[in-house]
Amino acid sequence: MSYGKPCSRACRSTHLEKLRARNNFHRGFHVALENPTVKEAAEFVRNALSERKALIIVGNCWVEYQGRASSKLESGERIIIIKDDGSVLVHRPAGYEPVNWQPPGCLFQTRSADNVLEVKAVRRKPSESVRMFFDRIYLLSSLSLVDRGKFSLYASEEDMQRAILFEPEILEHGFKPITYEKKVEPGFVDIYGIDKDGKFVVVEIKRKTAGRQAALQLAKYVDAIKAMVNREVRGILVAPRLAKGTQRLLATLKLDFKALDPRRCSEVLSMPETKKLEEFFG
Amino acid sequence: MSYGKPCSRACRSTHLEKLRARNNFHRGFHVALENPTVKEAAEFVRNALSERKALIIVGNCWVEYQGRASSKLESGERIIIIKDDGSVLVHRPAGYEPVNWQPPGCLFQTRSADNVLEVKAVRRKPSESVRMFFDRIYLLSSLSLVDRGKFSLYASEEDMQRAILFEPEILEHGFKPITYEKKVEPGFVDIYGIDKDGKFVVVEIKRKTAGRQAALQLAKYVDAIKAMVNREVRGILVAPRLAKGTQRLLATLKLDFKALDPRRCSEVLSMPETKKLEEFFG
DNA sequence: GAGTGGATTTCGCAT
DNA sequence: ATGCGAAGTCCACTC
Structure with a gap:
């Protein structure tokens, strides 16, 4: 050879x-x-x-x-x-x-x-x-490699977002999304909606451990929306878990936290009804 | 085979x-x-x-x-x-x-x-x-690969900083550095010094094209130092070149710009006297 | 060990 | 084209 x-x-x-x-x-x-x-x-x-x-x-x-x-x-x-x-x-x-x-x-x-x-x-x-x-x-x-195989990444941040939009109950009972990727002053709000009491809600999603930065980002969004609507606005941080010390920061900023496993979101998205979501939000 | x-x-x-x-x-x-x-x-x-x-x-x-x-x-x-x-x-x-x-x-x-x-x-x-x-x-x-070859990356932001500290003339005639990585309110000032007229100077270094963010960052530092020393403070942005539109922003913010090729910095650092710098600042 | 910032980041998406 | 944010980022450094 x-x-x-x-x-x-x-x-x-x-x-x-x-x-x-x-x-x-x-x-x-x-x-x-x-x-x-x-x-x-x-x-x-x-x-x-x-x-x-x-x-x-x-x-x-x-x-x-x-x-x-x-x-x-x-x-x-x-x-x-x-x-x-x-x-x-x-x-x-x-x-x-x-x-x-x-x-x-x-x-x-x-x-x-x-x-x-x-x-x-x-x-x-x-x-x-x-x-x-x-x-x-x-x-x-x-x-000469031939590769037409599809690559799928499950439970990305985007998938978590879509899972919540499709099945808002996984975030919180009674939550109703209004829009997503809403443009506000500092950037884009992941999800924007109303909770069971009619309060405005801003949702920030992290697919992995959420830390200081995520909390501060969410606080900015909440302030921005608050200034726009001139009403009380809740902020919910969604992530599989929190980094050490972030919980106290969230308390200081008066923000909520919802633990959500990305795999759970993949499950939701694997349900056949998911396609309806695409029609609605696609 | x-x-x-x-x-x-x-x-x-x-x-x-x-x-x-x-x-x-x-x-x-x-x-x-x-x-x-x-x-x-x-x-x-x-x-x-x-x-x-x-x-x-x-x-x-x-x-x-x-x-x-x-x-x-x-x-x-x-x-x-x-x-x-x-x-x-x-x-x-x-x-x-x-x-x-x-x-x-x-x-x-x-x-x-x-x-x-x-x-x-x-x-x-x-x-x-x-x-x-x-x-x-x-x-x-x-x-079974054997690889003991050294890898050198030239002209990182840190290298540009060290080059200026070692040879301040490449920034501006008469410039004298006082400290570097000086901690101020918003973060760390790359270099802090005095120009030929005795004015305080804040230097912000970018190893590649400097844009809006770099200019705004520098402006923050200048304001912070100004508040501390209660005197006029100049800001100089150092970079190989400016992004489009940044020059006007610099003018608005009353900041200066100094074009500096990273390769030039590599040259300065390749001089044998550089080791003295390490003794001084290392 | 965890937190923070940089990268020849790359990549994608929106402007 | 350009600019900004995310990444299974990775990596090096600090605390």
């Missing part, structure tokens, strides 16, 4: 042909190459990029970035992914985040000289470039 | 031995496998995880996440990276961000049944898990 020695330019395409023929790849056109020479790698990368394929490069490299900031990454072994949408990821062997990257939409340029392969990814707006220099390559893979 | 048929448990380790022997991997222990069966993949992944190696899996999979939120990703071809620090990335063929992931520190569990390989990554605090199910695997790679 790995080439022992570099070959002349004439035989390279033949090599690739053989390579492809030898491998019974499933449906796509997935090709891999281990321990290529720099020249072989250059050819491989150039082909992959021109054919708009996804590319995995594992090797020893150094990286320079110039753009919104500038950075320099010294020599080391990393995993690089170049996707066919023109995004780039440089991953060190540790950490969730890429050390260098480029968002989708890059144009690529490759060069090789003195046994070093350079891959340059450039984008405009903002103008920035990542240059990767390889002197050893362990693994190359060119991939 | 790829196995034609699954083999009995007895011969598996032998297969891996051969595989390793056949490949003259550079320094590390990089191993790759193309189009393995699910059983072969299970063995390979189990080994890689138990040996604390980094792992690349390219294949058709579906993914479930349960934790702070919950998500479901339907079947499709993706690139998965599992690093030896216990972080996980699931990358679709497009987009900069992983569709699913797990930060460092996960524990792993693998199972295979009915020609499906399951890899489960669990972490505590917060308690969450990602489960990946593979029914076709195109590429597997087990890697």
Whole structure:
């Protein structure tokens, strides 16, 4: 699978042909190459990029970035992914985040000289470039990935909002929503409604532990609405739970709290009647 | 390179031995496998995880996440990276961000049944898990990456601050810094000093285009200092450039602007005398 | 261990 | 295009 020695330019395409023929790849056109020479790698990368394929490069490299900031990454072994949408990821062997990257939409340029392969990814707006220099390559893979699978994230803040709009009882008995995403002075009120006693209610939703900031935000909204309607206005903070110390702050600000598990909201939204909501509020 | 048929448990380790022997991997222990069966993949992944190696899996999979939120990703071809620090990335063929992931520190569990390989990554605090199910695997790679390369990011906001403290002339002729990160009412003043005429100066630094918010923030600081010292106070906004419309706002607020390229700051900080600054201000 | 702020944040949505 | 808010944000630093 790995080439022992570099070959002349004439035989390279033949090599690739053989390579492809030898491998019974499933449906796509997935090709891999281990321990290529720099020249072989250059050819491989150039082909992959021109054919708009996804590319995995594992090797020893150094990286320079110039753009919104500038950075320099010294020599080391990393995993690089170049996707066919023109995004780039440089991953060190540790950490969730890429050390260098480029968002989708890059144009690529490759060069090789003195046994070093350079891959340059450039984008405009903002103008920035990542240059990767390889002197050893362990693994190359060119991939045509097909992915039409749907991705669903449950119980986001938006889902919690919709759950309350659809089933206001989960917030509080007798609550009736009026509007949502209502624009007021400081921003957007998540839900605005009336409680069982006819008092105005402002609802602020957090999908995770709510803290100081959420409480203060809600207080601002309550004040803004209060100034508009010139009546008493209640504020209810909705979240799975409160951060330490937030309860006392809520008391000081005279705001209420309603614990609500995001999963409960997912359940509500999974009910078939949910579609009615879409008709109403969509 | 790829196995034609699954083999009995007895011969598996032998297969891996051969595989390793056949490949003259550079320094590390990089191993790759193309189009393995699910059983072969299970063995390979189990080994890689138990040996604390980094792992690349390219294949058709579906993914479930349960934790702070919950998500479901339907079947499709993706690139998965599992690093030896216990972080996980699931990358679709497009987009900069992983569709699913797990930060460092996960524990792993693998199972295979009915020609499906399951890899489960669990972490505590917060308690969450990602489960990946593979029914076709195109590429597997087990890697021992060595990366001691230093990463340097130039011209962060802090660097710009230090550059001005070290070489105040780059801000303005005759400027003398007094303190930095000075605590005042609304937050922290980046730099506080005196200009060539003896007037007090508040400096607000932005490492990128400064806009409305930066100007207003600076104005707050100026007012706060003014109230304290009961004297005239100048405000200077330092940034590579201004957002559209910010110049007029600055004029209205009677604030000054100084364009300063982050790269220029990097240059100043790269001077050997910079270390003196660390002694003074560190 | 929890809280706070920054990021080459990215991403999405509304203006 | 631009600007603002949210994110399973992550991460580093402080208390």
